[in-house]
């Protein structure tokens with residue numbers, strides 16, 4: 283078997299069309315900026331209340347969300363079922379709602 287076939291040239295992978303992505307303007311028109319009032323953190327924050335204009339330390343109220351239930355379900359499935367209560371006891375999986383202690387106005391939500 284002396285007749286050795288010459289390898290065919292490799293397909294021209296370099297000619298894959300790279301121009302498609304630049305043919306359109308960047309489709310980033312839907313920049314979602316969720317404004318939840320003043321920037322608040324996971325802890326009570328000193329802030330000027332937008333409602334009563336008083337400088338207050340916000341009152342925190344942790345809200346059980348769908349994510350809390352999701353955390354609980356995941357814990358239940360993958361770790362152990364007694365852990366199912368953990369997300370409801372800790373603040374990790376819950377949103378922190380900030381309220382004005384002076385006029386009880388809602389100020390903002392901190393989501394992790």
Ligand SMILES: [Zn+2]
Nearest residue numbers: 331334382385
């Ligand atoms: Zn207030």
